[in-house]
Amino acid sequence: QVQLVESGGGLVQPGGSLRLSCAASGFTFSDYYMSWIRQAPGKGLEWISYISSSGSSIYYADSVKGRFTISRDNAKNSLYLQMNSLRAEDTAVYYCARDGPGSWDGYNDYWGQGTLVTVSS
Amino acid sequence: DIVMTQSPDSLAVSLGERATINCKSSQSVLYRSNNKNYLGWYQQKPGQPPKLLIYWASTRESGVPDRFSGSGSGTDFTLTISSLQAEDVAVYYCQQYYSTPRTFGQGTKLEIK
Numbered sequence: 001q002v003q004l005v006e007s008g009g010g011l012v013q014p015g016g017s018l019r020l021s022c023a024a025s026g027f028t029f030s031d032y033y034m035s036w037i038r039q040a041p042g043k044g045l046e047w048i049s050y051i052s053s054s055g056s057s058i059y060y061a062d063s064v065k066g067r068f069t070i071s072r073d074n075a076k077n078s079l080y081l082q083m084n085s086l087r088a089e090d091t092a093v094y095y096c097a098r099d100g101p102g103s104w105d106g107y108n109d110y111w112g113q114g115t116l117v118t119v120s121s
Numbered sequence: 122d123i124v125m126t127q128s129p130d131s132l133a134v135s136l137g138e139r140a141t142i143n144c145k146s147s148q149s150v151l152y153r154s155n156n157k158n159y160l161g162w163y164q165q166k167p168g169q170p171p172k173l174l175i176y177w178a179s180t181r182e183s184g185v186p187d188r189f190s191g192s193g194s195g196t197d198f199t200l201t202i203s204s205l206q207a208e209d210v211a212v213y214y215c216q217q218y219y220s221t222p223r224t225f226g227q228g229t230k231l232e233i234k
Contacts, residue, residue, distance in 0.1 A: 035223075045163075045171065045214055047223040059221040095170055106218025107161035109182065111170035 002026040002110045004096045009115030016086050016119070022079040022096030022112060030054075030074035033099035035108055036081050038092035046092075049081070050099065050106075064090075086119045093117075123147050123217050127226035133234040140202040142229045144215035149195045152219065159219035162191055162200045165228075166211045174213075175200065207233065 008020040022034070035050040048061045049070040058070055069082040079096055093116050097108035124147040134140040150159045158178035163171040173182045175191035178198055188203045202209055210233060215226040 044228045045165075045216075045225040047216070047225065050221075050223075061222045100176065104159075105176075106159065106223055107173060107176040107216070108163075108171075109173050109176075111172070114170055 002098065004098065004110055004112035006094065006096050006112045006115040009094065009117045011118045011120065012086055013121050014087060014119055017082070017084045018086065018117060020081040020083065020094055020096075020115060020117070022081075024077045024079065024096075024098070027098070029072075029077040032101070033103070033106075034072060034079045035097045035099055036070060036079075037095045037097055037108070037111075038090075039095070039114075040089075040092040043092075051079070052103075083117070086117075088119050091117060091119050122222055123150065123220060123224050125215055125217055125224050125226040127213075127215060127229045129229060130227070131230040131232065133232045134202075134205045135234045136207065137204050138234075140205050140209070140231055142200045142213050142215075142231070144193075144198040144200070144226050146196045146198075146217055146219075150217045150219035151195050158194050158198070159217055160191075160193070160198050161216045161218065162189075163214045163216065164209075164211045165214065171214065202231075205231075205233070 003025045005023045037047050051058050051070045067085045071080045093114040095114045096112040098110040100107050126145045128143045160178040162175040165171040179191045190201050192199050212228045
């Protein structure tokens with residue numbers, strides 16, 4: 001069965017950095033686009049980034065562009081999110097999610113349980 | 122960016138009754154070359170990640186009960202729960218994946234009346 005397990009969240013000071021990981025299993029990871037989506041406490045969902053199956057195509061939301069970097073290691077079945085210059089407004093649960101099976105299938109059919117990032121002094 | 126607006130923000134429906142949630146996009150999410158609407162619906166229960174219910178505006182995800190249905194095209198979409206069950210209490214989100222950024226609606230909280 002498909003499993004996505006995020007890790008790396010925690011408490012970080014404003015201006016600090018954090019690297020999130022997502023371990024994938026139960027499917028051929030290298031065949032799928034992957035996304036990061038976040039949810040601030042008590043708020044709605046915000047898509048922040050996706051990466052193509054090969055890693056050659058990447059998009060970011062304007063809110064994180066220039067500060068966050070998405071990457072993947074298909075040999076390790078892992079997705080990453082490097083977060084730099086963190087701000088209080090980046091406080092959220094960060095979800096790793098699998099995109100649908102086709103290159104243009106931008107819906108997310110499997111989600112991890114999420115990892116909480118808290119940016120506070 | 123495409124803005125997704127859901128209505129209502131919250132909804133209370135009696136068990137066994139129909140629940141209807143609307144989603145409007147600021148521009149069309151219909152890709153004419155394949156006649157597909159790039160619109161999905163998700164259900165999120167407290168303390169859980171979102172769960173995909175519907176994609177391509179009307180295709181039910183595997184395992185989703187058939188009381189859930191999606192309809193609409195272009196800019197106006199609807200999620201319908203034909204006969205509300207207690208386990209359907211959740212927040213529901215629409216999302217467009219026609220263009221980046223892939224934007225979500227603000228969510229609709231569904232409760233039992």
